[in-house]
Amino acid sequence: MYRVRLWAVKRSRFMESLYNRFNPVILTVMRGVTKVFGKSLDRPITVVEAGVKGFLFDCKMCGDCVLSSTGMSCPMNCPKTIRNGPCGGVRDNGHCEVKPEMRCVWVAAWDGASRMKGGDAIKEVQTFVDSSKQGSSSWLNIIREDANDN
Amino acid sequence: MTTNLTPDIELVGTNPGDPLAYLPDHVSFGRFERILRAGRFAVTTEIAPPDSADPDEVLRRAEIFDGAVDAINATDGSGANCHLSSMGVCAVLTRNGYSPIIQISCRDRNRIAIQGDVLGAAAMGVCNVLCLSGDDVSVGDHPDAKPVFDLDSITLIKTIRTMRDKAQFLSGRKLDAGPSLFIGSTINPFAPPFEHRIHQLAKKIDAGAEFIQTQYCFDIEILKTFMTRAVDMGLSERAFILIGTGPLASAGSAKWLRKNIPGVHIPQPIIDRLAGAEKPKLEGRKICIELMQQIKEIPGVKGIHLMAFKQEKYAKSIIQKSGVLAGRKPWEPSDFDFTRQVPTKIALEKAVKRKTK
Incomplete structure (x- = not known):
């Protein structure tokens, strides 16, 4: 939802502290769940993630979540899905060149990041989005990648 | 062959299309990089790609800049409108000795197509590449097209750096020869978020x-x-920054530009000046010349990118009158080994004319 997503960016400092508190919990739970159930609960987990993050951030389920590095503004809402924005076409009022009624996702992102403790993460270059992860749960992707790395 | 070479000609070579020798710390064989690294103030411009398959039309549009610019940008479907491709324009230009900057936008191609095109451009003798996100399809003449945006401008820069510096594709597969390209990108300091644009740079x-x-x-x-x-922040030492500008034709066209081209910011005093002028077109060129002179004086600026859209024929005189080149004359076509070129009528006529002189 557009309104909720603007609210989430405005409260980016608060959302960040929520994120920092709950993310490790969620990932721990995911690790436990996947240990016991394997892949059999992937679908419901993905639906829950899509519901929660969809409501708060208009999440597009790219499966490659970078919210904490983009001021709590989901870059996949950018019509050009730019992961290192903004582009040069931002309107004078800070709105999107493609959707004039929408605040530029990346104006919001830099704004949100400026209020966050770890906001400087937005200055790091984001690498290539992995399109093969589209539609999958980034929670599950993170724990499985960690497991593969170890 | 010319015998008494001026230092400038030694710098850029005389025979168009000649592969120039590598200089230490240079990444390309191109003249554009040489000019910048030699500490000269550079001028670039862009070519409006024709809606045509006629290579002569490309040369006609390029030759009006002869002897006035160091490189010519070949736009890649700018404004999301369909034209002759930047690759096609560059292929014609390099075969005729010009120094093009191939623009690559992320709108129309995914990483597979782009990496192939990067190699293709380098193989065609292109030495410079400009990485852009690209205008959205909705603003162009094919709003029903599928936008791609697999990469963004920054990941595109990384892609080409990987290909050039590590001689490999993004997949890690090895290249036999990496593309020797001088890599550039864009920035718009004149659009929000103003305070963060510098971090984007x-x-x-x-x-x-x-x-x-x-x-x-x-x-x-x-x-x-x-x-x-x-x-x-030391950024002007880490990259060569060229500032874009151009002549405005009238107050009306300035307003149109401001309203319709995303990210173009024109202050009211400039529009008022155009509106009050007896000859608005002439006034627009005067404003452009003044801007160029002021831009050159700003610390950290290494050149000017002149976008004379629909006023290309004035570009040369604007550059000369502004004096930003300080008397330096950029490369222009001269005698060359014609057999290496695309056999176009214009190139043929020019060669014959020179031979008979």
Whole structure:
């Protein structure tokens, strides 16, 4: 939802502290769940993630979540899905060149990041989005990648 | 062959299309990089790609800049409108000795197509590449097309850096020969979020951009603020920054540009000046010349990117009158081994004319 997503960016400092508190919990739970159930609960987990993050951030389920590095503004809402924005076409009022009624996702992102403790993460270059992860749960992707790395 | 070479000609070579020798710390064989690294103030421009398959039309549009610019940008479906491709324009230009900057936008191709095109461009003798996100399909003449945007401008820079520096594709597969390209990107200091644009520039340079061309500059004060920060952060030392500008035809066209072209900022005083002028077109060129002179004086600026859209025929005189080249004459076509070129009528006529002189 557009309104909720603007609210989430405005409260980016608060959302960040929520994120920092709950993310490790969620990932721990995911690790436990996947240990016991394997892949059999992937679908419901993905639906829950899509519901929660969809409501708060208009999440597009790219499966490659970078919210904490983009001021709590989901870059996949950018019509050009730019992961290192903004582009040069931002309107004078800070709105999107493609959707004039929408605040530029990346104006919001830099704004949100400026209020966050770890906001400087937005200055790091984001690498290539992995399109093969589209539609999958980034929670599950993170724990499985960690497991593969170890 | 010319015998008494001036230092400038030694710098850039005389025979168009000749592969220039590598210089230490240079990444390409191109003249554009040489000019910048030699500390000269550079001027670039862009070619309006024709809606045509006729190579002569490309040369006709390029030759009006002869002897006035160091490189010519070949736009890649700018404004999301369909034209002769940047690859096609570059192929014709390099075969005739010109030094093009191939623009690659992320709108129309995914990483597989783009990496192939990067190799293709380098194989055609292109030495410079400009990485852009690209205008959205909705603003162009095919709004029903599928936008791609697999990469963004910054990941595109990283892609080409990977291909050039590591001689490999993004997949890690090895290249037999990497593309020797001088890599650039864009920045728009004149659109929000103003306070963060400088960090966006830093990200582009971190990703590997070696030169930068900006959006149209009509507001010197914003540019000064931006460049002061760029100098303070050391960014103007890490990349060559060229400032974009161009002549406005009238108050009406300035307003149209401001309203319809995303990210173009034109202050009211400039529009008032055009509106009050007896000959608005002439006034527009005067404003452009003044802007160029002011831009050159700003610390950290290494060149100007002149976008003379629909006024290309005035570009040469604008550059000459502005004096930004300080008497330096950029490369222009001269005698060359004709057998290496695309056999176009214009090139043939020119060669015959020179032989009979």
